Amino acid sequence: MPCNKFLPDRDIADQSGKVIFVTGGNSGIGYETVKALLLKNAEVYLAARSKSKGMEAIQQLQTETGKRAEFIALDLADLRSVRKAAEEFLSREMKLDVLFNNGRVLSAVFMDAAKDGPARDALIKKVGSMMAPITYVHPDRTLYGASKTGNIFIANYYAKAHPGVLVSCSLHPGLIQTGLQRHSAFNRFFAAIAFSPPHVGAYTQLWAGMTATGEEINGKYFVPVGVERKLSGSASDKALEGEVIRYLKEAIKGF
């Protein structure tokens, strides 16, 4: 569906019986994603690296929605933690309908994580990955862009890895006022005057995860809201993509 007027409340159907996992769900776009899904009666796992922040968010979400998300501890910088989180999830659920890979990991952390390997698949139907443009203003812009390019490659990999079972896409949420700007007064000021509020940042991933068909999104990259964008620069470099995926596969051996 060409999606330039998406509103979660209006356009997402009731999600009773759906099991959904949101990484980095305690803040910003992740928080708003969890909130929109709770309001649609989904069973939502809110994964956060800090238990206190996660529980605080769950409490706040319960006040705002009347529904309670499930907490899972997950530090994306430590793949032992990722495996533990996946195992805990698998001990509690028989399926996973949608995974929102929303949590922010910068490149240095991404490379650390790569040493240990990705979490194993559950019965995941959709995987989404949040992207930033290479030019995004960030204290460590080069690493940030590189980590996001890596995310695109991983999303592309999963788009092909389990045909007919799993669909996967990558996306940019827009320029959004969130905790992402907390490290820089300039970025906070700039965001306050020019960026959209967090709930708007959740729209594209909610669209992709909850309303689009597999055919519409698999292996593609989107910008707000639900507009496909061709990849360019290093993100479109298939040789580099292959190299990164080979590197990651090698790095996770033994994990």
Ligand SMILES: NC(=O)c1ccc[n+]([C@@H]2O[C@H](COP(=O)([O-])OP(=O)(O)OC[C@H]3O[C@@H](n4cnc5c(N)ncnc54)[C@H](OP(=O)(O)O)[C@@H]3O)[C@@H](O)[C@H]2O)c1
């Ligand atoms: N805001 C924008 O304009 C923008 C633009 C492009 C892309 N994005 C992407 O959108 C996603 C959501 O970011 P946001 O804007 O909502 O920022 P945010 O409010 O800072 O949220 C980021 C979330 O990721 C979590 N996180 C960071 N490192 C983690 C780790 N090692 N393990 C587990 N969780 C971790 C954070 O947890 P803590 O609270 O513990 O730090 C937080 O819950 C990110 O992937 C970001 O790169 C945002």
